[in-house]
Amino acid sequence: MKLTVIYDSKTDNTKKCADWIVEGMSRVEGVEAKAFKISDIDEAFVKESRGVVIGCPTYAALMTADLRTWLLTSAGKMGMAGKLGGAFATEQFSHGGAELVIQSILTNELVFGMLCYSGGGSCGRPIIHLGPVGVNGNVEPHNRLENYEEYFRVFGQRFAAKALELFGSRP
Amino acid sequence: MKLTVIYDSKTDNTKKCADWIVEGMSRVEGVEAKAFKISDIDEAFVKESRGVVIGCPTYAALMTADLRTWLLTSAGKMGMAGKLGGAFATEQFSHGGAELVIQSILTNELVFGMLCYSGGGSCGRPIIHLGPVGVNGNVEPHNRLENYEEYFRVFGQRFAAKALELFGSRP
Amino acid sequence: MKLTVIYDSKTDNTKKCADWIVEGMSRVEGVEAKAFKISDIDEAFVKESRGVVIGCPTYAALMTADLRTWLLTSAGKMGMAGKLGGAFATEQFSHGGAELVIQSILTNELVFGMLCYSGGGSCGRPIIHLGPVGVNGNVEPHNRLENYEEYFRVFGQRFAAKALELFGSRP
Amino acid sequence: MKLTVIYDSKTDNTKKCADWIVEGMSRVEGVEAKAFKISDIDEAFVKESRGVVIGCPTYAALMTADLRTWLLTSAGKMGMAGKLGGAFATEQFSHGGAELVIQSILTNELVFGMLCYSGGGSCGRPIIHLGPVGVNGNVEPHNRLENYEEYFRVFGQRFAAKALELFGSRP
Numbered sequence: 001m002k003l004t005v006i007y008d009s010k011t012d013n014t015k016k017c018a019d020w021i022v023e024g025m026s027r028v029e030g031v032e033a034k035a036f037k038i039s040d041i042d043e044a045f046v047k048e049s050r051g052v053v054i055g056c057p058t059y060a061a062l063m064t065a066d067l068r069t070w071l072l073t074s075a076g077k078m079g080m081a082g083k084l085g086g087a088f089a090t091e092q093f094s095h096g097g098a099e100l101v102i103q104s105i106l107t108n109e110l111v112f113g114m115l116c117y118s119g120g121g122s123c124g125r126p127i128i129h130l131g132p133v134g135v136n137g138n139v140e141p142h143n144r145l146e147n148y149e150e151y152f153r154v155f156g157q158r159f160a161a162k163a164l165e166l167f168g169s170r171p
Numbered sequence: 172m173k174l175t176v177i178y179d180s181k182t183d184n185t186k187k188c189a190d191w192i193v194e195g196m197s198r199v200e201g202v203e204a205k206a207f208k209i210s211d212i213d214e215a216f217v218k219e220s221r222g223v224v225i226g227c228p229t230y231a232a233l234m235t236a237d238l239r240t241w242l243l244t245s246a247g248k249m250g251m252a253g254k255l256g257g258a259f260a261t262e263q264f265s266h267g268g269a270e271l272v273i274q275s276i277l278t279n280e281l282v283f284g285m286l287c288y289s290g291g292g293s294c295g296r297p298i299i300h301l302g303p304v305g306v307n308g309n310v311e312p313h314n315r316l317e318n319y320e321e322y323f324r325v326f327g328q329r330f331a332a333k334a335l336e337l338f339g340s341r342p
Numbered sequence: 343m344k345l346t347v348i349y350d351s352k353t354d355n356t357k358k359c360a361d362w363i364v365e366g367m368s369r370v371e372g373v374e375a376k377a378f379k380i381s382d383i384d385e386a387f388v389k390e391s392r393g394v395v396i397g398c399p400t401y402a403a404l405m406t407a408d409l410r411t412w413l414l415t416s417a418g419k420m421g422m423a424g425k426l427g428g429a430f431a432t433e434q435f436s437h438g439g440a441e442l443v444i445q446s447i448l449t450n451e452l453v454f455g456m457l458c459y460s461g462g463g464s465c466g467r468p469i470i471h472l473g474p475v476g477v478n479g480n481v482e483p484h485n486r487l488e489n490y491e492e493y494f495r496v497f498g499q500r501f502a503a504k505a506l507e508l509f510g511s512r513p
Numbered sequence: 514m515k516l517t518v519i520y521d522s523k524t525d526n527t528k529k530c531a532d533w534i535v536e537g538m539s540r541v542e543g544v545e546a547k548a549f550k551i552s553d554i555d556e557a558f559v560k561e562s563r564g565v566v567i568g569c570p571t572y573a574a575l576m577t578a579d580l581r582t583w584l585l586t587s588a589g590k591m592g593m594a595g596k597l598g599g600a601f602a603t604e605q606f607s608h609g610g611a612e613l614v615i616q617s618i619l620t621n622e623l624v625f626g627m628l629c630y631s632g633g634g635s636c637g638r639p640i641i642h643l644g645p646v647g648v649n650g651n652v653e654p655h656n657r658l659e660n661y662e663e664y665f666r667v668f669g670q671r672f673a674a675k676a677l678e679l680f681g682s683r684p
Binding site for chain 2: 402403433434435436437438439440441442444445463467468469470471472473474475476477481482484485489490493
Binding site: 082110111113123 | 337
């Protein structure tokens, strides 16, 4: 089963997180996972994917303009309806607004007709409410993206396991 | 397959909408759907349900305090994880905040580990972004709940069809 | 005192609403109000304005990509900090997500350091929770933008009165 | 000028943050600031306050049921309309949803007719988008509330300075 992570990234911080999600997804047998930047997407791979996780950095407490544009103009061609959907974000401070970004992405995924899933508190520790958030080390000395690394892998693994459970035996 | 609609209602406006969703769900063969007020829930039925839709009226642009309390104290016992999740709301004006309520309910459902689904724009007309909204006739002369009646039925039907597609052949 | 309404509009529905807000603002003595499309803004006028109301149509339950881009790339030059801030939106159905759009715009205004204000339930009838919403007649036979016309005027008038109360006697 | 911080707190983590905001407010000359738990509020002090900041811990990515109940049943008696309004939250992980809580509280404050203000990016470093967030040390070894202590003080100070600027010379 194919799974896709799509991201916008300005400084490769968010790219790192996308790659961690792919690593977590790849822990699940039978899953082939790839991450694509919104400017360089293998559309055929996305179309064949049964789940798509979308993420971006937080700008002014909201998603980036490039991701907003991509969601409105390009995502529609990729057969999103019926796929499992997830979201993630990065930010520079814990109060940056990453969960607002994740909530907005999930909102857009629901409009596409996707099935949104995070695992939430149902998979034991760590609890991941709406999706993983990485706080980078640009501003806060006690924070760096690697503090949050395992959340992304765990999220990816849970997402892949759920996709397999839902769609595994189907073409 | 069992499906549940759970609602808070002060004046039976929101109860009406819950009943319309049940009617729409019941259009799908093989589905047994019931609506319960949060104060009077058949827990066994909810546990056996493969999908749960939750709704309430809009108070000060947010969900009711009773639904918030129920979600935190009671919903956890009903095995929500893995179920299909949906949401709806009523309001007194189109600017009342019903979509904020729906978004909050879906956020809570994600934390329960549910699979959130609305159909969005993927099922043709009518498009239902996050869930159906009913504007009652308490304040605005051009509005009454019945204007929105068919949205609730269509939403219920799509939700039931998706639940059947996902879980139909399983116990 | 100068007040500005800034909007994105694809079919002039949202332009109409912006103009209604300007009409309401102009009911308040001492106020000079103007509406500008994001592609054609008199920056000097905005800078001199003590309040700015921003609005757009609802696309996929979120703000337009053009408004998102404008907020990130252009609004910052216009001295938004300390101004009174408001928001409005249009949509095609009551469940379209207009309040999500308004909430996002207000979020961005807070990041600019603006003072957000809607009047809410504090000015008597009509109650306007976060900002006025217009449901156009493109899809629903019982709806048309004019049903909501007076909300926009009332909102504009209240916003102008509050701006005058806060800043009136100052340069 | 009187300023109030109102909070819900289960383990005194959020109480600590409320006290830090009061400390920051008290840095501004002419300000008398007090913090009250929602179960023990000096209503007369709140009524006389020109600004109110409201906060709580994050439960399932949303505000606590007790704060939701208080906002609907008790806050209305305290003359919130026209006051400066702010919000804050605590959480156990950076992905907990604290910004969703802050956004909900601000939404409710707008419905009360308050003027919402955070300072955002307009006061230099640190940037505080919607309000300060404290991540406690219950779960994450790299986090503890004290990492975020100064944000609360700075937020309180900026909030008080703005309240004084707006209302200072008035009764």
